[in-house]
Amino acid sequence: MNEYFPTxxxxxxxxxxxxxxxxxxxxxxxxxxxxxxxxxIMAPMRDIENFKNACTVMNGTLAWDISGKWDEADCVDIDPxxxxxxxxxxxxxx
Numbered sequence: 001m002n003e004y005f006p007t008x009x010x011x012x013x014x015x016x017x018x019x020x021x022x023x024x025x026x027x028x029x030x031x032x033x034x035x036x037x038x039x040x041i042m043a044p045m046r047d048i049e050n051f052k053n054a055c056t057v058m059n060g061t062l063a064w065d066i067s068g069k070w071d072e073a074d075c076v077d078i079d080p081x082x083x084x085x086x087x088x089x090x091x092x093x094x
Contacts, residue, residue, distance in 0.1 A: 006084035011062050013038035015048060021062050021083050029086035031062060031078065041066065041076055 010022040019031045037046050045051040045064055054064040056075075065078035 006080040007035050007060040007064055008080055008083065009042050011057055013052040013057055015047070015052075017051060019055060019062055020089070021086075023080075023084060026090070027084065027088050028090045029083055031083055031086060036078075039076075048052070 003063060004025065006027075007024045008021055009024050012020040012022075014020065017032070017034050017037060019033060021029050021031050023029075031044075036042050036047070038049075042064070044066065045054060051064070054066065054068070055065055056065055056070075058065070058070075058072045058075050059077055061077050061080040063072075063075040065071075065075050067074040
């Protein structure tokens with residue numbers, strides 16, 4: 001039995017603290033990070049430019065590089081299964 005393990009291949013941070021998340025099987029979702037910004041560790045990301053510049057793919061999922069050193073051990077990342085369960089927005093992408 002092969003179960004699909006969702007792997008994020010690209011992220012596009014938007015000006016409204018949302019991120020378009022692209023998976024290796026072609027699925028695209030919109031992740032609203034506004035609740036994440038309430039956590040103290042995410043305080044630097046409350047600035048939209050920091051949010052967008054630190055947003056990346058690490059460990060096969062959406063992450064924010066908190067340290068600026070691109071260290072996979074020093075990032076805030078979102079469980080790829082949580083992201084994959086979001087509603088698909090493929091039809092909204094031009």
